[in-house]
Each structure stands twice: as structure tokens, then as C-alpha cells.
Amino acid sequence: MGFIEYKQKGYIGIITISRPKVLNALNISVLNEMNRVLEKVDIKTTRCLIITGAGEKAFVAGADIGEMVNLTRSEGEAFGKRGNDLLRKIEMFSIPVIAAINGFALGGGCELALSCDMRICSDNAVFGQPEVGLGIMPGFGGTQRLSRLIGLGRAKELIYSAKKINAEEAYRIGLVNAVFPLEKLMLEAEKMATGIARNAPIAVRYCKEAINLGIEMNIDQAITMEETLFGKCFETLDQKEGMNAFINLSRNKNFINK
Known part of the structure; x- marks a missing residue:
């Protein structure tokens, strides 16, 4: 071009x-x-x-x-x-x-x-x-x-x-x-x-959507929208992998500390 x-x-x-x-x-x-x-x-x-x-x-x-x-x-x-x-x-x-x-x-x-x-x-x-x-x-x-x-x-x-x-x-x-x-x-x-x-891409996209749309709503509508997008995160593989990795890392650290 x-x-x-x-x-x-x-x-x-x-x-x-x-x-x-x-x-x-x-x-x-x-x-x-x-x-x-x-x-x-x-x-x-x-x-x-x-x-x-x-x-x-x-x-x-x-x-x-x-x-x-x-x-x-x-x-x-x-x-x-x-x-x-x-x-x-x-x-x-x-x-x-x-x-x-x-x-x-x-x-x-x-x-x-x-x-x-x-x-x-x-x-x-x-x-x-x-x-x-x-x-x-x-x-x-x-x-x-x-x-x-x-x-x-x-x-x-x-x-x-x-x-x-x-x-x-x-x-x-x-x-x-x-x-x-x-x-x-x-x-x-x-x-x-x-x-x-390096962060979860779908979660980042949902954050952008929530911020951009929420700024044009009243606070109650915006919070409701955030709740919906927050819930949608739990349908993603990123959430499963990210949270499980965090839990496993925490367990390993506790084991090492003991």
C-alpha cells in the first residue's frame, strides 16, 4: 500500500x-x-x-x-x-x-x-x-x-x-x-x-470493551455489563490455565517453604 x-x-x-x-x-x-x-x-x-x-x-x-x-x-x-x-x-x-x-x-x-x-x-x-x-x-x-x-x-x-x-x-x-x-x-x-x-488476550479484550462502553453508561449499567463480561471469562481456556497455574505455583511455594 x-x-x-x-x-x-x-x-x-x-x-x-x-x-x-x-x-x-x-x-x-x-x-x-x-x-x-x-x-x-x-x-x-x-x-x-x-x-x-x-x-x-x-x-x-x-x-x-x-x-x-x-x-x-x-x-x-x-x-x-x-x-x-x-x-x-x-x-x-x-x-x-x-x-x-x-x-x-x-x-x-x-x-x-x-x-x-x-x-x-x-x-x-x-x-x-x-x-x-x-x-x-x-x-x-x-x-x-x-x-x-x-x-x-x-x-x-x-x-x-x-x-x-x-x-x-x-x-x-x-x-x-x-x-x-x-x-x-x-x-x-x-x-x-x-x-x-503476555497477558490473557480474551481477558484484555473484555477489559477494553468494559472500559470503552462503560464510560458512556451510568454506573449501575456499567457495573452490570462488567459482571457479564467477568462471567464470560470463566468460559475461556485462558482462565482455566491461568488460575490452575497460579494454584499449582502457590502449592509448590508452600511445599518449598515447609
């Missing part, structure tokens, strides 16, 4: 957006290609995804302004829906998704990062929703996910002012989970993904 590279490393899938000459800007082709890549990910052999950008300057510097400049109202709405459909697919994807943010994450790039389960970034990363400076607004979920993640006041400040923040500030306000030197970013992303991948 032209703009999306996919690589499998053990149980980890790595998606790289590769338009480095335009700082990996999102256009229709990129959105369509990423959608096709996600549809081909085999969750039986892949337990965690990492999304990053090609090069050392940008994760994704935004949507492609050249492609948007002459859009009509209906075309703009359709472009927003295409982006939102993809980002919602990432957000609700069966397995965890980590954004490894290697530079600029502006506009649609910041929104892409927000759709991932976790975000880690390089120390040269820059974040922002600068759309109002271009006469538009965030159109790929930025007005919704950013406020849910960092709170209404901070989200409104960033969106209304179109200001950019650095990696340190992004970490301080909870936009990212961790900051690393650029040269160590992918190593740390793979380390995080490996830590997730």
Missing part, C-alpha cells in the same frame, strides 16, 4: 503512516488504506497494535489542507465522517492500540492519538488542535475525546486558542502516558505492547 506500512513482530502489529514529505498528513487515501489494514489484522495472532508516523519530525501533522481547501459543506461533512468512522474503529478495536507519537501531533494527528488506548511520545512531540486558526473546527472527534481525557476547561482552552503544547506539558495534563527520547520511543512502545501481549 502507498502510505501505510504494516509490520508484525510476534504478537505486536505496527502501523506506520508514511507520507514524510508532508509530515504524514491525513488525506482520503491514507484514511482508506488504514481502514483496509485494520480489517486485515488477525486478532488471533495479534494482541496489541502500535500506530506511529514515518520519520523523526511528525506522528501526523494534521489533515491534508490541500485536499480540504475547496470542499463544499457536504463534502466537508463527508470528509469528517470518513475520519470519524476510522478513528471510532481504532477506539473500539478489539485489541489495545498504542500511539507512539514521534513529533508533531496536530489537528487530525492529535485526534488520531486520542482514539488510541494509550499515548506515549518523544521529547520533541508537539500537540494541538489548531483548526480554528484555519476557519474550521476539529472534525475527527477532537471536541469530544479531548475533553473526556483532560477535562472541559483545558480542552476548551486548547481548542479555542489553537495553541500548541510540548511533550512535557502534554504529560503534565494527562494527554500522554509517558515521554521518552526520540531514539527510544519505539523500543518503549514495543516494551509496553509486549507487557500487554
